[in-house]
Amino acid sequence: MKNVNVVDLDLVGGIAGDMFLSACLHAFPEFAVGLSEFLNDADLPAAYQPTFNPVVKDGLTGMYLAPVSRPERCVPSGHWTAIRSRIQDLSASAAIKAHAIGIYGLVAEAEAEVHGIDVDKVHFHELADWDTYLDVLGTAWLIDQIAPGCWTYDAAPLGGGFVTCDHGRMPVPAPATLLLLKGLRCVDDGVGGERVTPTGAAILKYLVSLGGSPAPVRSAVRVGYGAGTMSLPGIPNVLRLTAYETLQAGEPTDWRSEEIVVLSFEIDDMTQEEIATSTDHLRGIDGILDVSVGQRSGKKGRFMSDFRLLVRPGAVQAATRQCFLQTTTLGVRSETQVRQILERSQRAGEVGVKYARRPEGVMTAKAEQDHLRVAATLPERRALAAKAETEES
Numbered sequence: 001m002k003n004v005n006v007v008d009l010d011l012v013g014g015i016a017g018d019m020f021l022s023a024c025l026h027a028f029p030e031f032a033v034g035l036s037e038f039l040n041d042a043d044l045p046a047a048y049q050p051t052f053n054p055v056v057k058d059g060l061t062g063m064y065l066a067p068v069s070r071p072e073r074c075v076p077s078g079h080w081t082a083i084r085s086r087i088q089d090l091s092a093s094a095a096i097k098a099h100a101i102g103i104y105g106l107v108a109e110a111e112a113e114v115h116g117i118d119v120d121k122v123h124f125h126e127l128a129d130w131d132t133y134l135d136v137l138g139t140a141w142l143i144d145q146i147a148p149g150c151w152t153y154d155a156a157p158l159g160g161g162f163v164t165c166d167h168g169r170m171p172v173p174a175p176a177t178l179l180l181l182k183g184l185r186c187v188d189d190g191v192g193g194e195r196v197t198p199t200g201a202a203i204l205k206y207l208v209s210l211g212g213s214p215a216p217v218r219s220a221v222r223v224g225y226g227a228g229t230m231s232l233p234g235i236p237n238v239l240r241l242t243a244y245e246t247l248q249a250g251e252p253t254d255w256r257s258e259e260i261v262v263l264s265f266e267i268d269d270m271t272q273e274e275i276a277t278s279t280d281h282l283r284g285i286d287g288i289l290d291v292s293v294g295q296r297s298g299k300k301g302r303f304m305s306d307f308r309l310l311v312r313p314g315a316v317q318a319a320t321r322q323c324f325l326q327t328t329t330l331g332v333r334s335e336t337q338v339r340q341i342l343e344r345s346q347r348a349g350e351v352g353v354k355y356a357r358r359p360e361g362v363m364t365a366k367a368e369q370d371h372l373r374v375a376a377t378l379p380e381r382r383a384l385a386a387k388a389e390t391e392e393s
Contacts, residue, residue: 003221003245004146004147004148004221004222004243004244004245005148005149005150005218005244005245005246006148006149006150006151006152006214006218006243006244006246007146007148007150007151007152007241007242007243007244008151008152008153008154008214008241008242008244009023009151009152009153009154009204009207009239009240009241010153010154010239010240010241010242011153011154011155011156011157011195011196011204011239012235012236012237012238012239012240013157013195013228013230013232013235013236013237013238013239014156014157014159014193014194014195014196014197014200014228014237014239015156015195015196015197015200015201015203015204015239016135016196016197016199016200016228016239017131017132017134017135017136017138017139017197017199017200017203018065018131018135018226018228018229019065019200019226019227019228019238019239020135020139020142020200020203020226020239020241021035021050021052021065021135021138021139021142021226022052022062022063022064022065022224022225022226022227022239023062023063023224023225023226023238023239023240023241024142024146024224024226024241025052025063025142025224026062026063026223026224026225026226026241027222027223027224027241027242027243028142028145028146028222028224028243031142031145031146032052034141034145035050035138035141035142036049036050038092038137038138038141039134039137039138039141041091041092042090042092042137043086043090044130044133044134044137045130048130048131048134050065050066050134050138051065051066052064052065052066053066055227056334057225057227057228057236057237057238058235058236058237058238058317059236059261059316059317059320059334060225060236060238060261060313060316060334060336061225061261061334061335061336062224062225062226062227062238062336063224063225063226063227064226064227065226078123078124078125078127079122079123079124080104080105080108080111080119080120080122080123080124081120083104083124083133084101084104084105087100087101087104087137088101090137092141093144095144096140096141096144097140099139099140099143099144099206100136100137100139100140102206102209103136103139103140103199103202103203103206104136104202105119106180106202106205106206107124107127107176107180107198107199107202108122108124110176110177110179110180110198110202111124111176113179114175114176114179125165127198127199132199135199136199139203143207143210146243148212148243149212149246150210150211150212150213150214151207151208151210151212152214153184153185153204153207153208154185155185155186155187156181156184156185156186156187156195156196156201156204157186157187157188157189157191157195157196158172158173158181158186158187158188158195158196159172159173159191159192159193159194159195159196160172160188160191160192160193161192161193161194163194172192172193172194172195173194173196173201174194174198176198177196177197177198177201180198180201180202180204180205181196181201181205183205184201184204184205184208189235191232191233191234191235193230193232194230195232214244218244218245218246219244219245219255219257219340220242220243220244220245220257220259220338221243221244221245221338222241222242222243222338223240223241223242223243223259223336223337223338224240224241224242225238225239225240225241225336226238226239226241242259242338255340255341255342255343255359256340256341256343257338257339257340257341258338258339258341259313259336259337259338260289260310260311260312260313260336260337260338260339261310261311261312261313261316261334261335261336261337262308262309262310262311262334262335262336262337263307263308263309263311263316263319263320263323263332263333263334264306264307264308264309264332264333264335265307265323265327265329265331265332265333266296266298266304266305266306266307266329267304267305267307267327267328267329268298268302268303268304268305269328270305270327270328275293275305275327278326278327279291279293279307281322281326282309282319282322282323282326285315285318285319285322286315286318287311287312287314287315287318287319288309288310288311288315288319288322289310289311289312290309290310291307291308291309291310292307292308292309293305293306293307293308294306294308307323307327307329309323313336316334320332320334342356342357342358343356343357344356344357349388350371351367351368351371351372351384351385351387351388352367352368352371352388353365353366353367353368353388353389353391354366354368365388365389365390366389367384367385367388367389371388372384372385
């Protein structure tokens with residue numbers, strides 16, 4: 001995709017095929033129609049067309065692939081050679097088919113090593129269903145559409161415990177998954193469960209195999225969250241996808257990117273005095289960067305106060321709790337965004353001053369308004385601000 005040079009995967013909760021698809025579509029919603037049309041032409045049963053729904057997972061807004069529960073569970077054959085032939089016969093581009101065969105092929109090679117057989121004799125069990133076929137084909141299509149110069153990732157969580165499959169009760173990571181993770185960075189974060197599925201591990205390994213080097217100077221332009229099915233203790237079960245635009249030589253680099261969460265809700269049953277007090281309380285909460293309140297007309301012609309909070313990602317749950325405690329709202333919406341911020345500094349003193357470096361090296365200064373209250377009139381406050389802003393930092 002134009003301008004996207006690096007895509008990074010944060011395996012917060014782990015990675016599975018449905019989580020990867022969901023994260024991609026949350027970051028790139030413009031691909032939803034195209035993906036649906038591609039899968040519709042890819043000989044999937046009509047019942048297996050995916051449904052992606054917005055979801056809030058532990059305070060983070062993302063996408064979720066609704067599970068499919070249909071009588072048609074298996075493709076005609078679970079043999080790797082048959083699945084490979086089905087992919088080769090698709091009316092898709094050579095690149096998309098190569099991606100799909102590459103991902104499935106990694107799983108086939110791992111299964112062959114686990115069972116000590118030739119790869120062409122591999123017969124998939126759990127992975128021979130329409131769900132996995134959908135995940136792999138959808139992933140192949142999205143890789144082709146996004147087409148960054150490089151895919152990067154953080155350490156894959158190992159998880160723990162056991163899973164039950166056709167071969168019985170197996171330790172986590174499952175044998176084939178563990179082979180797929182060979183050579184990749186892994187971490188034991190103390191949280192159990194099947195955090196990386198075989199399909200997720202194959203997708204991750206395949207993306208890494210595409211090569212490329214991440215540029216050191218880049219700016220985040222898209223963020224997406226793909227929610228998993230499990231609930232994990234203490235951490236959100238999501239896969240975060242961040243797309244970066246590489247800044248070319250000569251472009252300004254005196255700003256930085258950061259992720260921010262926007263909380264919003266409307267109120268139509270609080271007085272203006274109550275709203276003023278509540279917003280003061282909300283502004284004092286650690287992690288809430290800003291609170292603004294607007295007004296618009298709502299149902300039955302009533303005027304509503306429109307709350308909008310900028311919150312650091314790690315403070316979303318605490319901020320949401322305070323919204324319920326400080327106001328009469330019954331629901332809070334959240335949306336993850338990326339903002340670009342100029343580099344800034346601050347000078348303490350009788351009148352504090354904030355400095356910002358703008359592109360081309362221009363410096364601007366702004367006196368702290370709270371420190372100007374000592375002046376009795378507006379002209380005096382303006383004169384005091386001008387004096388503070390022109391003093392050397």
